Amino acid sequence: MEIVNVCSYSGRNIFSHKPVVKMIVDLGGLAEKTTKEIEGFNDKLLSLFPGLYTHHCSPGYSGGFVERLREGTLVSHVTEHLALELQCIMGYDVYYGKTRVIEEPYLYGIVYEYINSSCAQEFGYAAAETVFALASGQTVALDEILERLYKIAYDTDMGPSTQAIYDEARRRNIPVRRLGENSLLQLGYGCNMRFIQASLPDATSTIAVDLAKNKQLAKELLREQRIPVPEGGIAESEEAAVVMAEQLGYPVVVKPFDANQGRGVTANIGDEKQLRLAYHLADLYTKRIIIEKYIRGRDYRILVVGNRVAAVAERKPPILVGDGVHTIAELVEQENQNPQRGNGHAKALTKIELDEVVREYLARAEYRINDIPPGGEIIRLRENGNLSTGGSARDCTAEIHPGNKALAVKAAKIIGLEVAGVDVVIDNISRRLTPQNGAIIEVNAAPGLRMHLNPAQGEGRNVAADILNHMYPSGTNPSIPIVAITGTNGKTTVTRIIRHALSLTGKKVGMTCSSGTYLGEECISQGDHTGPVSAQSILYDQELEAAVLETARGGIIRKGLGYDLADVGVIINISDDHLGMDGINTLEDLAFVKALVVEAVKPDGYAVLNADDPMTEYIIPRVKCRMVLFSQNRNNLKIRAHINQGQPAVIVENDAICLYNRNKKTTVIGIDEIPITFGGKAICNIENSLAAAAALLALGIGEHTVRLGLMSFKPDPVANAGRFNLFDLGDFRVLLDYGHNLSGYQCVSQFIRSLEAERLVGLIGMPGDRKDSAIFEVGKLSGQVFARILIKEDKDLRGRDPGEVAGLLRQGALSAGAAPDQIESMLSETEALRKAMDEAHPGDLIVMFYEDFETAYGLIRSYTDAAGSPVFLPGENLSQPDIAKVTAGYIQ
Numbered sequence: 018m019e020i021v022n023v024c025s026y027s028g029r030n031i032f033s034h035k036p037v038v039k040m041i042v043d044l045g046g047l048a049e050k051t052t053k054e055i056e057g058f059n060d061k062l063l064s065l066f067p068g069l070y071t072h073h074c075s076p077g078y079s080g081g082f083v084e085r086l087r088e089g090t091l092v093s094h095v096t097e098h099l100a101l102e103l104q105c106i107m108g109y110d111v112y113y114g115k116t117r118v119i120e121e122p123y124l125y126g127i128v129y130e131y132i133n134s135s136c137a138q139e140f141g142y143a144a145a146e147t148v149f150a151l152a153s154g155q156t157v158a159l160d161e162i163l164e165r166l167y168k169i170a171y172d173t174d175m176g177p178s179t180q181a182i183y184d185e186a187r188r189r190n191i192p193v194r195r196l197g198e199n200s201l202l203q204l205g206y207g208c209n210m211r212f213i214q215a216s217l218p219d220a221t222s223t224i225a226v227d228l229a230k231n232k233q234l235a236k237e238l239l240r241e242q243r244i245p246v247p248e249g250g251i252a253e254s255e256e257a258a259v260v261m262a263e264q265l266g267y268p269v270v271v272k273p274f275d276a277n278q279g280r281g282v283t284a285n286i287g288d289e290k291q292l293r294l295a296y297h298l299a300d301l302y303t304k305r306i307i308i309e310k311y312i313r314g315r316d317y318r319i320l321v322v323g324n325r326v327a328a329v330a331e332r333k334p335p336i337l338v339g340d341g342v343h344t345i346a347e348l349v350e351q352e353n354q355n356p357q358r359g360n361g362h363a364k365a366l367t368k369i370e371l372d373e374v375v376r377e378y379l380a381r382a383e384y385r386i387n388d389i390p391p392g393g394e395i396i397r398l399r400e401n402g403n404l405s406t407g408g409s410a411r412d413c414t415a416e417i418h419p420g421n422k423a424l425a426v427k428a429a430k431i432i433g434l435e436v437a438g439v440d441v442v443i444d445n446i447s448r449r450l451t452p453q454n455g456a457i458i459e460v461n462a463a464p465g466l467r468m469h470l471n472p473a474q475g476e477g478r479n480v481a482a483d484i485l486n487h488m489y490p491s492g493t494n495p496s497i498p499i500v501a502i503t504g505t506n507g508k509t510t511v512t513r514i515i516r517h518a519l520s521l522t523g524k525k526v527g528m529t530c531s532s533g534t535y536l537g538e539e540c541i542s543q544g545d546h547t548g549p550v551s552a553q554s555i556l557y558d559q560e561l562e563a564a565v566l567e568t569a570r571g572g573i574i575r576k577g578l579g580y581d582l583a584d585v586g587v588i589i590n591i592s593d594d595h596l597g598m599d600g601i602n603t604l605e606d607l608a609f610v611k612a613l614v615v616e617a618v619k620p621d622g623y624a625v626l627n628a629d630d631p632m633t634e635y636i637i638p639r640v641k642c643r644m645v646l647f648s649q650n651r652n653n654l655k656i657r658a659h660i661n662q663g664q665p666a667v668i669v670e671n672d673a674i675c676l677y678n679r680n681k682k683t684t685v686i687g688i689d690e691i692p693i694t695f696g697g698k699a700i701c702n703i704e705n706s707l708a709a710a711a712a713l714l715a716l717g718i719g720e721h722t723v724r725l726g727l728m729s730f731k732p733d734p735v736a737n738a739g740r741f742n743l744f745d746l747g748d749f750r751v752l753l754d755y756g757h758n759l760s761g762y763q764c765v766s767q768f769i770r771s772l773e774a775e776r777l778v779g780l781i782g783m784p785g786d787r788k789d790s791a792i793f794e795v796g797k798l799s800g801q802v803f804a805r806i807l808i809k810e811d812k813d814l815r816g817r818d819p820g821e822v823a824g825l826l827r828q829g830a831l832s833a834g835a836a837p838d839q840i841e842s843m844l845s846e847t848e849a850l851r852k853a854m855d856e857a858h859p860g861d862l863i864v865m866f867y868e869d870f871e872t873a874y875g876l877i878r879s880y881t882d883a884a885g886s887p888v889f890l891p892g893e894n895l896s897q898p899d900i901a902k903v904t905a906g907y908i909q
Contacts, residue, residue: 018092019125020502023138025131027194029617030577031610032128034111038100040094040127040141042121047152048123051089059086061151061267062095062511065159068102091116092148093125099144100129106163107170109133119600130357135173135198139166157214175200176362177465178215178591181481189485190619191495191888192556192603204488206580207497207561208528211488216427217463218435225433229462231276233307238431239460242422245452250308258296259289261308272297274305282887284400285311287381294377301676312442312456316402318410319417319439320469320480321429328469329446330410332402335369339390345379346371346386348396357473362405362626365471369407375399410468412475413446420449428460438464455609460718497579499556500712501572504589505607506761507705509695510566511589512742514709517736518718524562527555531567531755532738532870536560538865548572549579556580556839570901574599574611578617580734585715586615586642587625589708591632592603594758597788608632618642623715625708628655628666645715647707649700664864667711669703674727676708677719685710686724693732698771699741701764739870741768749861750774751854753873759794765864766802777859779803780849781826782810782866785817796829803864805839806830807853809846811868819844847872854880 021041026677030037048693052058063069063083072082082098101140104111114129131137143162150157161396175183179200182439186193186204194203202217212219217226228235236246247263249275262269271292281302299306320328337348349369351360358366361459371386375398377387382396390396402408416464421441429437440824443455450457488713489495498519509531509771516528516535528535529551533543536558542551545568556564566580591608603606615624617641617845624632624640628648649657659666665678668689676683686858688694693702706727715721742753752769757764757772762781769777781799783792799806808823808830823842844847846865850873853863867873 018047018096018145018152020142020145023141024575025134025137026577027134028577028579028581029574029613032115032723033130034135034617034642035113035130036132036137037113037130038101038137039878040129040138042094042096042125042127044091044093044123044125046784047149051091052086052095053089055092055152057154058151059629061157062086062099062148062438063409065157066099066106068105069098072098072102074098078351090102092152096141096144096148097127099147100127102161103140103143103166103317104131107166109170109481130322130621133170133174134195135579136166136169137217139169154719158501159461169423170845171360174201176465177470178463180479181466182213182484185479185481185485189495190582191485191489200702203557204485205495205791206499207564208497208559209493209497210559211495213484213488215463216436216466216484216751218484220488221435221462222433223386226462228626229432229434229437229460232274232459234263235432235460235901236309239428239457242431244428244431245450245456247309247312247456247458249277249307252296252306252308253304255293255296255300258306258308259292259735262286262289262292262406264310265310267313267368268308268572270307270311271299272307272309273299273302274296280406281374281804282364282401282403285667291377291381298373298377312458314444314455315439317413317443317445317446318464318468319421319425319441320466320483321437321439321463321481322480323435323487324426325483326414326417327424327480328412328478329417330468330472331446331475332404332468333411334399334402334411335398336397336398336432336446337390339392339396341389341392344387345384345396348390349386349398350492352736356357358407362467363467363591366409367405367407367465367475373404376535404465404468406418409473412469412472414443414476414478416447418447418449420447424450424457428457432460434460434462435487436464437461441626464738478835485726486604486606496582497556497561498716499566500564500581500585500587500613501566501568501580501583501617502580502589502708502712504587504588504708505515505567505587505592505594505758507596507699507701507766508567508569509710509755510702511587511709511712512704513737514693514705514726515712516565516729518709518713518723519563519565519716521722521726522718525560527558527561527564529555529566531569545569549576552579558854568614568615570601570607570610571599573613574601578613582617582619582622583614584619584622585625585712586618586622587632587708587712588612588615588630588636589705590627590630590760591636592758592760596762596791599787603615604632605635606810608635612636612639615642617639617813620689623665623712625711625715626705627708628653628659629704636866643715645711647704649703649707657684663714665711667707667714669707672697674707676714677708683720685714685720686727690724691727691730693730693737694740695741695743695768695771699764699768701767702741734874739867741765745879746763746854746857746877746881748859749854749857749863751850751863751865751877753865753868753870753877755869758787759791759798762795762798765866766798769862769864770802772862776805776858776862778805778807778853778857778861778863779864780807780809780846780853780867781864782868783822784811785813785815785822789862792822793829793832796826797833798829799826800830800835803835805842807841807849808837808840808844809849811846813868814842850876851880 023040053420071079074082094116097116109132112131116127119126204211204447239246268285268666272283281299316332318330331741349691425439438461442460449788469480470781512530516526519526525537529546532539547567552566625645628646644658650667660677663679673687674685688697739755744751
């Protein structure tokens with residue numbers, strides 16, 4: 018078995034709305050055997066991975082996968098389940114997977130869910146390696162495989178604080194992604210985007226963080242505001258530490274100047290000998306050492322978020338109970354087997370480490386790690402209760418005195434922290450803190466949340482929710498309005514109309530489409546930007562207030578969506594294009610892919626669908642949000658039923674676009690007022706206008722703004738470059754359009770027949786990656802429409818030989834009865850256009866289905882300059898004063 022290709026989908030995709038890995042494998046000779054035919058395979062597999070007994074598989078119940086094994090299944094199917102099981106062994110909660118044949122009999126696609134993107138593919142590799150070894154009768158080095166996977170997972174997993182905030186953001190449908198392999202998260206989109214590092218929000222200043230790290234200076238500021246803090250200072254040498262401790266009076270605490278998580282801290286030091294040892298332990302972390310008066314009492318952590326206390330925990334040091342049989346080291350080993358304990362922050366409790374601090378603390382009680390304590394004796398291993406050094410936590414949020422809440426919030430504000438961990442030592446947190454009964458020991462930036470999320474005792478607190486509530490207060494939108502548009506034809510035009518209308522509301526709008534990426538009015542990058550990478554590039558621009566995303570089939574298949582959930586998803590139409598590519602062989606396959614755009618819409622958002630398109634019937638059951646239908650036919654049965662139910666619909670009625678909602682009709686605009694319809698002659702642009710109007714209305718844009726947007730959007734090279742751009746060159750006209758499939762050619766053909774030209778001249782071509790039959794049909798239609806045909810080919814032949822596409826187009830045109838002497842193959846579209854214009858007859862309409870718009874448009878401009886004839890663009894964009902006049906009092 019050979020792995021041919023592996024790719025990861027981090028966002029919503031055609032396989033799942035969860036992140037998945039797709040792995041293509043060549044089974045080779047294993048394609049001819051099922052698992053029951055491979056001697057000993059099933060038994061060895063299940064003995065190594067007993068968790069597979071619980072897998073459901075297609076039967077839909079626990080044990081279903083084992084049934085499939087016994088019946089006999091392919092090793093590719095086993096690889097899928099093993100990739101999931103290996104993740105489950107590592108502690109990941111994953112379930113989804115599927116295996117499908119790509120090319121019989123050897124090539125199979127395996128899809129499985131993942132959580133940790135940094136090691137997602139490693140589980141597939143390990144599964145394939147294991148399955149192949151079992152199928153080949155080789156020994157499986159399972160311990161080595163698991164150890165390797167565990168190390169990768171442990172090194173790259175999010176910490177508990179980061180994971181909690183990530184999970185809470187996902188629950189709230191707040192867009193969230195992890196940046197790199199550390200604890201930095203990016204939340205929201207556009208102007209509402211925020212960052213958080215572990216529990217440290219981006220609005221917290223670096224000065225506040227540095228101040229919190231400077232523990233001595235922080236204490237001095239707190240003391241100025243009459244907040245109880247321990248007496249103490251900084252020692253630059255061991256001898257200075259001894260002198261300072263004597264001045265303060267024992268017991269004292271020694272801790273590094275800027276360490277965290279209790280590293281190097283020794284508390285309750287009672288004499289000079291202990292002090293010197295503690296100093297050397299702290300000196301391992303920093304050369305500046307804090308010596309402060311030891312405060313007796315319990316150790317509490319108060320989590321402050323904004324202006325309130327979110328949670329309180331009592332931190333308890335790790336303890337052991339002697340049994341009179343085992344040594345302290347053995348008791349620690351036993352305790353570390355507790356399933357609640359793990360390495361680092363992986364579990365609720367951290368494994369206990371017998372470091373020098375523990376050994377020193379035990380020595381005070383005249384114990385060594387190899388001593389056997391008497392039965393029932395409680396052995397404390399440390400003075401402090403930091404979770405990172407093996408301590409535990411008890412939730413006591415309900416116990417804190419109101420005065421202590423106010424004091425903790427004040428301390429956080431003095432330091433300048435939005436989220437702070439305020440450490441307090443007091444005999445009981447339910448008593449008001451005074452200088453006589455306790456003190457605030459530290460105020461920490463980026464406090465760990467684990468003790469509050471999963472305390473060893475008491476109720477867990479969803480403090481991640483408190484932090485997100487603070488970052489995004491009630492009524493704050495973490496996202497920006499997002500409209501995603503897909504379909505076979507008209508995507509770019511609809512995308513541009515929506516962007517244009519939204520910009521009239523004063524918002525800075527980002528747009529990705531087939532001509533580039535735009536921020537406001539500026540094109541920041543040219544090219545086909547209809548994929549997920551382009552979408553992300555504008556969604557994470559902090560200036561943007563709205564985004565309009567043209568979303569093409571290819572990007573969806575290759576990488577999924579570049580966003581999480583849209584406010585409005587639009588499918589304009591589904592027709593024959595790209596069939597036979599990427600496993601998309603039928604209209605249902607194509608509709609399945611494009612349906613992802615309306616599946617990935619917020620529950621209170623809208624799917625905008627074309628009631629006139631037969632494939633809408635297939636898509637509707639996949640929609641889980643609200644729905645707007647649009648149609649050019651008021652008597653469409655789906656439209657009538659939708660309107661009768663009081664649901665929103667946008668239709669053509671009495672030569673106008675009308676909105677029906679809750680059985681109320683509103684006329685939005687007359688068709689003849691929409692420039693891109695050319696007075697209603699361009700039927701496909703009526704459809705595009707309906708789709709755009711429906712999307713804008715679904716987004717909550719007022720009818721007057723929608724009307725203005727449609728009125729002021731022109732079919733010219735500025736507003737809608739390369740789409741129905743008609744030029745009057747005096748004796749003849751030229752139309753440029755990006756028709757690249759049969760339905761696109763049909764739309765143009767319908768329009769040009771209404772223009773009453775003396776002669777129609779077609780400059781035709783097709784992308785080489787279309788099926789022979791699709792190219793032939795375009796040639797056939799051209800033979801029916803055009804009196805003269807110049808056949809050209811794209812520069813990018815997409816795997817075809819030169820002249821191959823042109824030959825198919827010629828055959829199609831001839832089959833429709835086109836005169837052979839009126840068909841000419843030029844191959845170069847630039848030369849074809851130049852020849853057509855040079856040889857134009859009076860009254861000709863030259864129609865060019867271009868590959869390179871800028872070159873074609875430049876040639877037209879140079880021709881008109883030479884001829885002295887002005888280029889006629891249908892209508893002019895409204896001036897800014899005109900827009901202001903029309904929109905006064907109407908923009909919503």
